[in-house]
Amino acid sequence: MISGSAALEFLPVTPTRARKINDRLYASSGVLVPVGYVTDGASIPRAFWRVIGHPFEGQYIRPALVHDVRCEWKVGRWEDTHREFHRHLIEEGVGKRRAWLMFQAVWHFGPRWSPAEAITIPRAQAIATAPLGPNGRPWGDYGTR
Helix, strand or coil, X not given: CEECCCCEEECCCCCCCEEECCCCEEECCCCXXXXXXXXXCCCCCHHHHHHHCCCCCHHHHHHHHHHHHXXXXXXXXXXXXHHHHHHHHHHCXXXXXXXXXXXHHHHHHCCCCCCCCCECHHHXXXXXXXXXXXXXXXXXXXXXX
């Protein structure tokens, strides 16, 4: 389950990316999405927008934000990350068939990393609660330049 708002603001320089505003998102797994985190939404190729939907649609955005953080920071095992994405899609009300298709897409084409590259959820929480993002700038500046 995910708690917190999915409020985003689109970045003027790159309209296919948006920044998380308002409160942090918290996934039941312990993963936090900090205010200021920059995302491309659900990574749906433009050719499939008519079939699957827009990357920033309401039912997709919270699962996509948690999935983006887990993939970008390599939190835990990649298999668990993709399974959690599927579970969150269903919890957010995405139909089972569409959620399964999106899960298959990330499972087969999404990022993978070795256990040696992975960080723990407590380490990800420390990153998410730090005043500076991984790039050394405040979270609000993350991904804007």
